Amino acid sequence: MIGTSRRTPGRNPHTNPLHTVIATRELGQGIFILRLAREGMHFRAGQWINVGIPGTGEQREYSIYSPPSADHLDVLIKEIPGGEVSPALHRCRPGERVEIDGPHGAFTLVEGLRAAPHYLFCASGTGVSPFHSFVAESPAIDYVLLHGVRHHAELMEPGAFAPSRFVPCISREGAQPGEHQGRLTTYLGEHPVDPSTYCYLCGNSDMIYESFSLLTRFGVPREQIFAEIYF
Numbered sequence: 001m002i003g004t005s006r007r008t009p010g011r012n013p014h015t016n017p018l019h020t021v022i023a024t025r026e027l028g029q030g031i032f033i034l035r036l037a038r039e040g041m042h043f044r045a046g047q048w049i050n051v052g053i054p055g056t057g058e059q060r061e062y063s064i065y066s067p068p069s070a071d072h073l074d075v076l077i078k079e080i081p082g083g084e085v086s087p088a089l090h091r092c093r094p095g096e097r098v099e100i101d102g103p104h105g106a107f108t109l110v111e112g113l114r115a116a117p118h119y120l121f122c123a124s125g126t127g128v129s130p131f132h133s134f135v136a137e138s139p140a141i142d143y144v145l146l147h148g149v150r151h152h153a154e155l156m157e158p159g160a161f162a163p164s165r166f167v168p169c170i171s172r173e174g175a176q177p178g179e180h181q182g183r184l185t186t187y188l189g190e191h192p193v194d195p196s197t198y199c200y201l202c203g204n205s206d207m208i209y210e211s212f213s214l215l216t217r218f219g220v221p222r223e224q225i226f227a228e229i230y231f
């Protein structure tokens with residue numbers, strides 16, 4: 001089912017829990033991992049949290065990049081130049097505190113199926129974040145991840161995924177062996193998936209709507225397609 005998580009400003013920015021910044025790690029291209037103290041927060045892989053600078057009243061949604069089993073909380077953020085929140089989060093230094101509301105969302109792996117399913121994960125840009133959490137939490141799941149980016153430098157941490165299960169789709173640079181030169185949706189259109197596949201789509205709305213349309217054309221039931229739209 002296609003759905004977008006509505007922007008949900010924290011219930012009351014003054015009462016949201018504060019989490020200490022442990023570190024920021026630069027991945028290039030304005031993309032960074034913000035590592036926060038877990039502070040006992042429970043979540044399921046695939047969920048997202050609202051993050052903001054205390055006192056500003058502004059928060060934005062970020063998928064949780066780390067698995068529920070980790071003792072810290074990572075979010076993978078692309079700084080949007082001129083944006084209200086992501087540049088401020090990029091400037092955070094260890095020891096500072098951010099406010100968090102959540103977790104939210106139902107973009108989680110299905111439970112209770114009779115047979116372990118095959119999963120197709122389609123990500124554009126930082127939309128790879130929930131898939132990183134899925135795979136780190138459940139390394140034995142049977143998946144293929146298509147990751148659409150413009151340049152190789154935007155692949156972030158490709159080593160987190162088994163090479164045999166990972167198809168980088170590079171739209172604006174030459175591809176290397178094992179990669180697809182072109183858009184994710186072009187690759188998907190040329191590689192029909194079995195209708196029994198459980199499909200998860202995360203990132204920008206154009207990729208999600210186009211992938212949804214291809215998947216339903218392949219015969220994948222709508223109930224087996226899950227989407228998280230970032231923008």
Ligand SMILES: Cc1cc2nc3c(=O)[nH]c(=O)nc-3n(C[C@H](O)[C@H](O)[C@H](O)COP(=O)(O)OP(=O)(O)OC[C@H]3O[C@@H](n4cnc5c(N)ncnc54)[C@H](O)[C@@H]3O)c2cc1C
Binds near residue numbers: 005230
């Ligand atoms: C459920 C959900 C989960 C999300 N998870 C993540 C995540 O894990 N990592 C992440 O980096 N972002 C994620 N986002 C997007 C994030 O919430 C913010 O929209 C983004 O960080 C920009 O916020 P800003 O305040 O800096 O910019 P704003 O001042 O809010 O606006 C800047 C403009 O940038 C656009 N924009 C937002 N994201 C992007 C993008 N990636 N590339 C280009 N333009 C963009 C917005 O539509 C807006 O027009 C998620 C969004 C949703 C709804």
